[in-house]
Every structure is written in C-alpha cells, then in structure tokens.
Amino acid sequence: MSGTGIHVRGHCRCSTDPVRFEITKQPYEVHYCLCTDCTDISGGALAILAVVEKSGFKVTEHEEKIKNFDTKPTAHRRFCGTCGCHMFLYVDAFPDFVLVHVPTLERADNLGAAPDRWVFTRSKHPMVTIPNDGLPRHEGWAGTAKAA
Numbered sequence: 001m002s003g004t005g006i007h008v009r010g011h012c013r014c015s016t017d018p019v020r021f022e023i024t025k026q027p028y029e030v031h032y033c034l035c036t037d038c039t040d041i042s043g044g045a046l047a048i049l050a051v052v053e054k055s056g057f058k059v060t061e062h063e064e065k066i067k068n069f070d071t072k073p074t075a076h077r078r079f080c081g082t083c084g085c086h087m088f089l090y091v092d093a094f095p096d097f098v099l100v101h102v103p104t105l106e107r108a109d110n111l112g113a114a115p116d117r118w119v120f121t122r123s124k125h126p127m128v129t130i131p132n133d134g135l136p137r138h139e140g141w142a143g144t145a146k147a148a
C-alpha cells in the first residue's frame with residue numbers, strides 16, 4: 001500500500017504565515033519513537049513519526065522560515081525559526097525518506113497508516129508508561145515488519 005495517493009496537510013504553530021507542507025503518498029510506515037533526540041528537542045515524552053518517500057512530501061508555504069538543527073551529525077531536524085515547532089527531519093541512513101512529526105499534521109486528514117511499533121524503548125523517559133497496545137517494542141532502532 002506504500003505510495004498510495006493521499007493528501008495530508010501539516011503546518012507549524014505560527015498564527016500568521018505558518019510554514020505549510022503536504023504529504024501526497026501514504027507513508028511507508030509510522031512508529032512511536034522514544035529516543036532522547038526526538039523527545040528532548042520537542043519537549044515531548046514521545047514522538048510519532050511518519051516515514052514518507054521524499055517524492056510524496058512538499059513544503060508549500062513559507063519555506064524561508066525553516067531552520068535546521070542537527071541533533072547528531074546524521075539527523076537533520078527542521079523547525080520553524082519563528083514558533084520553534086519541530087516539523088520533520090532527514091536521517092542520513094534513510095536517504096529516500098523524510099520523517100514527519102505526525103502531530104504537526106491536520107487531525108482530520110487521513111494519513112492512511114498508524115504506528116506499528118515502539119522504538120528506542122531503552123531511552124524512554126522514566127515518567128512515561130508504554131500502554132499495553134500489543135505493538136512490538138524495540139530497545140533500539142528496528143525497521144518495520146514490512147521490510148523484514
């Protein structure tokens with residue numbers, strides 16, 4: 001199903017002239033990430049990331065506001081320089097994909113995919129309890145079952 005056409009819109013938190021972007025291909029996969037890079041940079045306890053083919057992702061408005069911060073030399077995180085919202089990132093290990101922070105997307109839009117696993121559970125914040133959702137849990141990175 002990967003690559004199926006969809007139209008999901010996302011934006012930063014600016015009330016005027018927000019950065020806007022869109023996803024036009026169903027994500028390759030979606031996962032929950034508990035790594036300290038994803039969580040600490042956005043002040044969250046977990047990240048929900050959609051892995052989208054670059055050809056199915058486009059910044060449509062106010063690209064000029066986007067800044068980059070590398071949480072490690074291989075992880076390039078794009079955020080809005082005005083409101084600070086972390087929107088998406090590029091990881092060198094996945095050159096064909098962009099990883100989009102799902103909560104930046106319109107909740108009413110259908111992404112056509114849901115998280116299929118938890119990754120980097122060894123980095124979980126001690127105040128967080130992973131729910132009994134039946135999904136696989138991985139101490140570090142693990143690819144999607146679809147790729148196995």
Ligand SMILES: [Zn+2]
Nearest residue numbers: 012014080083
């Ligand atoms: Zn903004």
Ligand SMILES: [Zn+2]
Nearest residue numbers: 033034035038
């Ligand atoms: Zn992460």
